[in-house]
Amino acid sequence: xxxxxxxxxxxxxxxxxxxxxxxxxxxxxxxxxxxxxxxxxxxxxxxxxxxxxxxxxxxxxxxxxxxxxxxxxxxxxxxxxxxxxxxxxxxxxxxxxxxxxxxxxxxxxxxxxxxxxxxxxxxxxxxxxxxxxxxxxxxxxxxxxxxxxxxxxxxxxxxxxxxxxxxxxxxxxxxxxxxxxxxxxxxxxxxxxxxxxxxxxxxxxxxxxxxxxxxxxxxxxxxxxxxxxxxxxxxxxxxxxxxxx
Numbered sequence: 045x046x047x048x049x050x051x052x053x054x055x056x057x058x059x060x061x062x063x064x065x066x067x068x069x070x071x072x073x074x075x076x077x078x079x080x081x082x083x084x085x086x087x088x089x090x091x092x093x094x095x096x097x098x099x100x101x102x103x104x105x106x107x108x109x110x111x112x113x114x115x116x117x118x119x120x121x122x123x124x125x126x127x128x129x130x131x132x133x134x135x136x137x138x139x140x141x142x143x144x145x146x147x148x149x150x151x152x153x154x155x156x157x158x159x160x161x162x163x164x165x166x167x168x169x170x171x172x173x174x175x176x177x178x179x180x181x182x183x184x185x186x187x188x189x190x191x192x193x194x195x196x197x198x199x200x201x202x203x204x205x206x207x208x209x210x211x212x213x214x215x216x217x218x219x220x221x222x223x224x225x226x227x228x229x230x231x232x233x234x235x236x237x238x239x240x241x242x243x244x245x246x247x248x249x250x251x252x253x254x255x256x257x258x259x260x261x262x263x264x265x266x267x268x269x270x271x272x273x274x275x276x277x278x279x280x281x282x283x284x285x286x287x288x289x
Contacts, residue, residue: 059100062091066101070110070121081111081119112145113279114187115250123147132284137223139231139257139274140192145282146184153215154179154245155208157198164195167260167271172197176208178218181246189280191243194218194272222261222269230260233283239275249277 066087069075081087081102088098102119105111111119133142141148160168160175168175175195182190196218204221206213239254240247248254257274 058093059097059104062093062098062101063104065091066105067110070105075121077121077123079121080117081121083118109145109282114146114184115277115279132286133231134285134287136227136229138219139259139272140182140190140276141219143255143257143274143281143283144182144190144276145280146189148182148189149185150183151215151219152181152183153211155211155214157208160195167195168197168268169260170197170268172199174198176201176214178214179243179245180215180218181243181248188243188246188248189277191239191246191248191275192218192272193242193275194270196270197268200269218270218272226264227269228262230262232258234258235278236275239277242273242275248275249279251277251279253278255281 066075066081075081082090084095084098084102088095091098091101102111102113106113106119109122111121113119133139155176155178157174157176160172164175165171175197178192178194178196180192180194181188182192196214201208201214204217206217208214234256236254236256237252239256240249240252254275255278257272257276259270259272259274261269261271263269
C-alpha cells in the first residue's frame, strides 16, 4: 500500500478516534447528561484535531443520540433514555412530538377565524363556512424549537364542542384529543426554507433548513378534521420507523 493511501486512511480514521474518545468521556460522565460540551474551538484543541475533523465526530455522536446540537448555542449531552425506543411515525400521533429531538416544555397558541381561501379549501378537500387557523410555537425551555400551522373547519369546532373563548380546549384537541379517536392520517415530508417567516412571531432556527410535515387528519367517515403544516428545524429532526413484514 502506498504512503499516499495510508495518509488518506489515516485522515478518514481520525474523526472515528475523536468520536471514541468523546464517547468514553460521556459514558464516564466527564461530560454528564444535560451538560454542555466545550466549544468547537476548545474541543478541537483538546483533541489536537482540526475543527472539520471534530465536526465529523460530533455529527456521529448526534446521529447516535448521544448529543443534541442547539443552533447558535452549542452541543449538549442528552439525558439518559432521552431518545429511548418508542412508537415512531408508523403509529398515529403528533408529528412534532414524534420527530423533534428537543424536549417540548411549552406550547404557545394563537388562533383566528377566516373565510377559507381556494388553497385552504383544496387542503381540506371540502367546502366550509369558515376555518379556524391555529398557530402553535413549541419551546424547549424558553427557546422556540418547532412550529405548527393548522386549519380546522368551523363545523368541526362546533361538532366537538370546542370553546374558542378558551384556546386551551382547542390546544388539547389538536395536541392529544384528535389522535385518541378513530382517525386516519396522511403525512408528506419535504424540505422547506419557509419555517422562520411562516412562524412570523418567533425565529425557530438560526438556519433556514426545515423538515416540513404536511398532515391531513380524517375522521372515520373520511371527512377532514384538520390539516396542518409542521415545521421542525433540520438539525432537530429525527424520524424513527419500526417495520415488520
